[in-house]
Amino acid sequence: MTTPLIAIYGATGHTGRLVAAELHARGQHIVLAGRDATALQAMADELGARAHPAAVDDPASLRELAESATVLINCAGPFSVTGEPVASAAAEAGCHYIDHAVEPHHVKRVFDTLQAPAQRTGATMIPALSFYGGLGDLLAAAVADGMTDVERVTIAYAVTGWRMTTGALNTARQLFAETQRIGFSDGALRVGYVEPRNAVFAFPPPLGPRTMIAPVPFPEAITIPRHVPARHVEAMLTARTFEEEQVFTSEDAGAEARAATDFTVAVQAITDHGGRAGQITGHDLWRAGALASVEGAMRLLGDDGAAKSGVLSAAEVFPAEPFLRELERLGAFTVTL
Numbered sequence: 001m002t003t004p005l006i007a008i009y010g011a012t013g014h015t016g017r018l019v020a021a022e023l024h025a026r027g028q029h030i031v032l033a034g035r036d037a038t039a040l041q042a043m044a045d046e047l048g049a050r051a052h053p054a055a056v057d058d059p060a061s062l063r064e065l066a067e068s069a070t071v072l073i074n075c076a077g078p079f080s081v082t083g084e085p086v087a088s089a090a091a092e093a094g095c096h097y098i099d100h101a102v103e104p105h106h107v108k109r110v111f112d113t114l115q116a117p118a119q120r121t122g123a124t125m126i127p128a129l130s131f132y133g134g135l136g137d138l139l140a141a142a143v144a145d146g147m148t149d150v151e152r153v154t155i156a157y158a159v160t161g162w163r164m165t166t167g168a169l170n171t172a173r174q175l176f177a178e179t180q181r182i183g184f185s186d187g188a189l190r191v192g193y194v195e196p197r198n199a200v201f202a203f204p205p206p207l208g209p210r211t212m213i214a215p216v217p218f219p220e221a222i223t224i225p226r227h228v229p230a231r232h233v234e235a236m237l238t239a240r241t242f243e244e245e246q247v248f249t250s251e252d253a254g255a256e257a258r259a260a261t262d263f264t265v266a267v268q269a270i271t272d273h274g275g276r277a278g279q280i281t282g283h284d285l286w287r288a289g290a291l292a293s294v295e296g297a298m299r300l301l302g303d304d305g306a307a308k309s310g311v312l313s314a315a316e317v318f319p320a321e322p323f324l325r326e327l328e329r330l331g332a333f334t335v336t337l
């Protein structure tokens with residue numbers, strides 16, 4: 001039997017390096033891919049891995065990469081640029097696919113356009129299995145497990161100490177400028193201008209009530225309604241996150257400084273008669289996102305990989321609470337349900 005190969009596209013970025021290091025530490029067979037051949041080779045020499053240079057406008061090379069691998073983790077962003085070519089190559093090759101996208105339009109496009117090819121080739125595709133997006137999706141599934149007729153799901157992120165990378169900054173610039181936002185209200189996906197407002201979300205102590213930017217354009221509006229019967233789904237982020245000086249001025253920060261984030265992700269699922277809540281709390285959101293994608297890839301290599309094909313949200317593929325508990329065991333965060 002051949003050893004399964006995990007391809008990491010965008011391997012030389014901050015997220016790609018965390019993903020590669022984690023898979024290497026677990027003894028996995030990896031191939032490092034992206035557009036910078038020199039940087040890839042240097043990293044491959046360090047890890048004793050193979051490099052596969054492939055630009056996003058080189059479909060033949062992307063196809064060759066996807067055909068060689070069992071799972072491809074796309075860590076290169078903005079995904080408005082890298083997402084479609086890399087995800088298409090995976091779908092056509094029957095290679096399982098995970099990405100770190102936060103951009104709702106990319107996530108919607110993957111669901112809308114790659115469902116048929118992925119089902120035909122047997123690929124399982126999970127866009128947005130990262131910190132923003134994926135953890136909200138899994139936590140909402142764990143909180144709302146078994147609930148029917150949910151009025152509202154709120155996913156509230158409290159983040160301090162965030163130091164954005166070049167990839168994150170370029171993504172944020174696009175999202176801030178976007179006027180056609182994807183939201184989920186009154187039981188339907190809606191695309192159009194929504195003016196962000198300040199809301200107050202009451203996190204459990206020690207955070208307490210915080211001023212939030214709501215809604216924020218995150219993928220949960222697309223993924224959560226696929227498995228939670230909710231009328232409204234909204235993601236929000238602490239307003240203070242973008243008021244901290246270092247958030248936009250840390251492109252050159254080292255990995256240690258970047259790791260110094262604190263986060264809480266809280267989910268409320270509200271019904272007419274009450275509701276339920278849960279949260280995860282931890283440090284280093286980059287590591288939490290990287291561990292989520294690695295855990296997804298490991299599960300796709302095992303029995304979970306054969307179970308479902310097509311484009312799916314994380315919580316449609318994996319039982320949500322055990323997945324979160326495994327990340328808790330790995331030290332990514334503490335789960336309260």
Ligand SMILES: NC(=O)c1ccc[n+]([C@@H]2O[C@H](COP(=O)([O-])OP(=O)(O)OC[C@H]3O[C@@H](n4cnc5c(N)ncnc54)[C@H](OP(=O)(O)O)[C@@H]3O)[C@@H](O)[C@H]2O)c1
Nearest residue numbers: 010013014015036076077078130131132165166167168171
């Ligand atoms: N959802 C979440 O919670 C979450 C978490 C982490 C990251 N992300 C997203 O993941 C992406 C990467 O983040 P990061 O922190 O790793 O950024 P980063 O350190 O700046 O790395 C970006 C990577 O993407 C590659 N890249 C950028 N444009 C490309 C293109 N046109 N073609 C091929 N490769 C390209 C870069 O290659 P070069 O080195 O050659 O420029 C680099 O390898 C961002 O979009 C970010 O928003 C999301």
